[in-house]
Amino acid sequence: MPKKIALLGSTGSIGTQTLDVISRYPGEFSVEVLTAGSNIKLLTRQAITYQPDSVVIGDQSHYQQLREALKDYPVKVYAGEEAIEQVVRGSNIDLVVAAMVGYSGLKPAISAIRAGKKIALANKETLVIAGEIIKKLVKESGSKIIPVDSEHSAIFQCLAGELGNPVDKITLTASGGPFLNYTMEMLEHVKPHEALRHPNWEMGNKVTIDSASMMNKGLEVIEARWLFDLLPEKIEVIIHPQSIIHSMVHFADGSVKAQMGVPDMRLPILYSLSYPDRLVSDLPKLDLIQCGALSFIPPDTKRFRNLALAYHALKEGGNMPCILNAANEVAVSAFLAGKIGFLQMSDVVEHTMEKTEYFASPGLGYLETTNSLARTEAQNYINELCKRS
Amino acid sequence: MPKKIALLGSTGSIGTQTLDVISRYPGEFSVEVLTAGSNIKLLTRQAITYQPDSVVIGDQSHYQQLREALKDYPVKVYAGEEAIEQVVRGSNIDLVVAAMVGYSGLKPAISAIRAGKKIALANKETLVIAGEIIKKLVKESGSKIIPVDSEHSAIFQCLAGELGNPVDKITLTASGGPFLNYTMEMLEHVKPHEALRHPNWEMGNKVTIDSASMMNKGLEVIEARWLFDLLPEKIEVIIHPQSIIHSMVHFADGSVKAQMGVPDMRLPILYSLSYPDRLVSDLPKLDLIQCGALSFIPPDTKRFRNLALAYHALKEGGNMPCILNAANEVAVSAFLAGKIGFLQMSDVVEHTMEKTEYFASPGLGYLETTNSLARTEAQNYINELCKRS
Numbered sequence: 020m021p022k023k024i025a026l027l028g029s030t031g032s033i034g035t036q037t038l039d040v041i042s043r044y045p046g047e048f049s050v051e052v053l054t055a056g057s058n059i060k061l062l063t064r065q066a067i068t069y070q071p072d073s074v075v076i077g078d079q080s081h082y083q084q085l086r087e088a089l090k091d092y093p094v095k096v097y098a099g100e101e102a103i104e105q106v107v108r109g110s111n112i113d114l115v116v117a118a119m120v121g122y123s124g125l126k127p128a129i130s131a132i133r134a135g136k137k138i139a140l141a142n143k144e145t146l147v148i149a150g151e152i153i154k155k156l157v158k159e160s161g162s163k164i165i166p167v168d169s170e171h172s173a174i175f176q177c178l179a180g181e182l183g184n185p186v187d188k189i190t191l192t193a194s195g196g197p198f199l200n201y202t203m204e205m206l207e208h209v210k211p212h213e214a215l216r217h218p219n220w221e222m223g224n225k226v227t228i229d230s231a232s233m234m235n236k237g238l239e240v241i242e243a244r245w246l247f248d249l250l251p252e253k254i255e256v257i258i259h260p261q262s263i264i265h266s267m268v269h270f271a272d273g274s275v276k277a278q279m280g281v282p283d284m285r286l287p288i289l290y291s292l293s294y295p296d297r298l299v300s301d302l303p304k305l306d307l308i309q310c311g312a313l314s315f316i317p318p319d320t321k322r323f324r325n326l327a328l329a330y331h332a333l334k335e336g337g338n339m340p341c342i343l344n345a346a347n348e349v350a351v352s353a354f355l356a357g358k359i360g361f362l363q364m365s366d367v368v369e370h371t372m373e374k375t376e377y378f379a380s381p382g383l384g385y386l387e388t389t390n391s392l393a394r395t396e397a398q399n400y401i402n403e404l405c406k407r408s
Numbered sequence: 409m410p411k412k413i414a415l416l417g418s419t420g421s422i423g424t425q426t427l428d429v430i431s432r433y434p435g436e437f438s439v440e441v442l443t444a445g446s447n448i449k450l451l452t453r454q455a456i457t458y459q460p461d462s463v464v465i466g467d468q469s470h471y472q473q474l475r476e477a478l479k480d481y482p483v484k485v486y487a488g489e490e491a492i493e494q495v496v497r498g499s500n501i502d503l504v505v506a507a508m509v510g511y512s513g514l515k516p517a518i519s520a521i522r523a524g525k526k527i528a529l530a531n532k533e534t535l536v537i538a539g540e541i542i543k544k545l546v547k548e549s550g551s552k553i554i555p556v557d558s559e560h561s562a563i564f565q566c567l568a569g570e571l572g573n574p575v576d577k578i579t580l581t582a583s584g585g586p587f588l589n590y591t592m593e594m595l596e597h598v599k600p601h602e603a604l605r606h607p608n609w610e611m612g613n614k615v616t617i618d619s620a621s622m623m624n625k626g627l628e629v630i631e632a633r634w635l636f637d638l639l640p641e642k643i644e645v646i647i648h649p650q651s652i653i654h655s656m657v658h659f660a661d662g663s664v665k666a667q668m669g670v671p672d673m674r675l676p677i678l679y680s681l682s683y684p685d686r687l688v689s690d691l692p693k694l695d696l697i698q699c700g701a702l703s704f705i706p707p708d709t710k711r712f713r714n715l716a717l718a719y720h721a722l723k724e725g726g727n728m729p730c731i732l733n734a735a736n737e738v739a740v741s742a743f744l745a746g747k748i749g750f751l752q753m754s755d756v757v758e759h760t761m762e763k764t765e766y767f768a769s770p771g772l773g774y775l776e777t778t779n780s781l782a783r784t785e786a787q788n789y790i791n792e793l794c795k796r797s
């Protein structure tokens with residue numbers, strides 16, 4: 020029996036790569052649901068190719084157009100965020116691939132978790148914003164989260180067969196991005212198109228900028244805290260420019276397990292789909308002799324303040340990671356729009372963390388409020404910065 | 409309840425390090441049996457410290473002296489190879505640590521396996537000589553082999569939680585030893601004391617020479633074939649001079665798992681004792697930033713012919729690995745005694761492999777015969793070489 024998949028965010032970077040992987044295994048997987056935010060053209064094409072049971076377009080204004088385009092196909096068409104939350108609960112779904120980008124991915128992920136679904140989680144924000152709540156929900160519902168991010172997939176793989184064994188720490192590796200060796204002055208003048216060129220990984224725009232600014236690694240630290248139930252001081256970041264070792268677990272007996280591979284998101288995606296099994300793959304394989312020496316250097320949180328800000332948010336807890344994330348989403352948009360400089364992204368995040376009201380144990384409702392408040396705060400500060408310059 | 413241990417070869421390098429590890433965990437392990445070949449002084453000291461139920465000295469001529477030395481202690485004293493085979497079968501034993509060196513370790517290991525004991529196997533020869541037979545015996549008796557060698561322990565650890573998942577290949581790492589960058593001419597003039605200085609690992613003399621000549625890696629390839637049930641072409645050797653990555657498993661989905669740590673034999677020994685659990689350890693921990701870049705180069709089987717000879721023996725099968733091992737034991741002794749040169753060790757092995765009668769499916773009895781025949785053949789050839797020079 021093929022595994023029945025609901026793919027949320029099918030037109031994004033992770034979404035399209037997930038379909039690429041699924042195409043390589045006819046008979047193993049069956050695409051039951053596809054959802055997208057607004058890319059109606061690609062969603063239509065995907066729906067025709069994969070003929071899922073249902074498709075959902077998040078932006079309701081595209082509903083009629085999508086229905087029209089698919090009228091000759093046996094595919095149910097829905098629209099709106101609530102419809103996305105609904106389809107993931109369907110009894111025809113074995114695995115929900117949560118590949119939506121940003122805050123909007125939170126509610127559908129929660130819906131799937133509440134329904135006790137297995138969930139391949141690519142949406143970072145879910146755990147960054149609401150990690151503590153999610154952890155509780157997973158426990159209650161018997162859901163299971165399989166990470167898709169290469170670093171978390173690596174840790175998850177290294178922990179297989181090690182249930183209950185004591186861990187000293189985990190090490191998340193970071194490529195260091197395109198500006199690893201830039202001085203502060205150089206960083207100040209970085210342009211969006213330069214930040215969009217990642218040396219190793221092919222990813223969406225938001226993640227690529229986060230990767231260049233190390234915010235991506237910061238968000239991953241927060242994610243790891245909840246995925247693996249580890250205190251912040253047991254989560255370490257190390258710069259590994261070759262992106263071959265995807266992350267490591269240091270067990271308390273001195274043994275370290277690492278997961279490695281070519282930097283290709285399709286590999287952790289494949290694992291999240293096939294888990295706990297592994298499938299034979301024709302994707303590029305690692306050749307250690309070809310890839311040269313593997314090096315490791317400590318991260319520089321002076322030049323890359325975002326990483327320090329993320330640790331700070333994690334230690335503060337409550338709604339602070341939500342504030343960090345919201346401010347960063349706004350800051351990245353402003354940077355990509357040419358409104359603020361590369362280093363100013365951290366200023367925006369730091370300012371917003373200081374100014375937005377802190378709350379120690381927010382529920383999901385208050386996190387939604389926090390998200391709005393923080394975005395407004397960040398946007399106001401950006402406007403102020405623009406006026407000044 | 410402490411785990412009850414029989415330690416065979418307690419006075420050797422692995423034996424003493426095993427006792428070092430055990431001493432660090434009062435209450436976790438109880439030493440029930442200690443055996444040694446002839447080092448009566450150290451065995452006596454160990455017996456007084458650990459107060460096992462029994463001690464056995466392999467060399468019967470030392471029996472009276474050992475009995476006398478331990479007459480005031482509640483320790484049973486035995487002597488001879490058969491006594492060693494007997495004590496490992498005792499109902500008071502949970503785990504047999506097989507740390508005897510060379511051919512003599514084979515029979516006690518088989519005795520433990522036949523009794524269905526869990527066995528921490530440090531004696532390479534057991535699987536090199538009789539891998540196919542051992543594999544069958546383990547299956548029949550319900551015994552379990554936990555490898556102690558750092559490379560095999562690494563593979564074993566990487567395979568935890570991966571039962572049934574398809575493997576493309578495994579990579580055994582090799583430091584390359586002290587002569588990694590030596591030319592043929594330099595290798596020709598290597599002296600025993602130079603070969604006894606290993607850059608990374610502290611081991612017994614025989615293993616250290618094997619490590620310098622790459623025969624150690626060759627024997628490990630043969631061991632791995634039986635431990636992990638992999639065809640020779642799925643076992644790869646790679647030179648990794650830093651000895652930080654102890655070995656790797658390449659899964660068929662493109663994911664590679666590596667086990668890492670400081671090069672300290674006490675770490676894999678600890679794992680073999682605590683398996684499937686891990687214990688918190690105060691042994692030195694890995695610091696990737698301190699240890700610098702990790703590099704990988706292909707092995708050179710022109711300068712280090714032993715590796716090619718071992719693959720050849722493995723592919724031939726039958727009694728050929730036994731011939732290889734016997735010839736190498738004799739060659740290493742002759743090299744250490746200054747009778748033959750470093751490169752001549754491979755000549756001795758190759759000659760013996762050509763001249764000793766091949767047998768495709770030998771039983772244990774015929775392997776014993778092979779061992780004697782090959783030793784005689786190797787010794788005769790060494791005598792000839794000595795005469796010539």
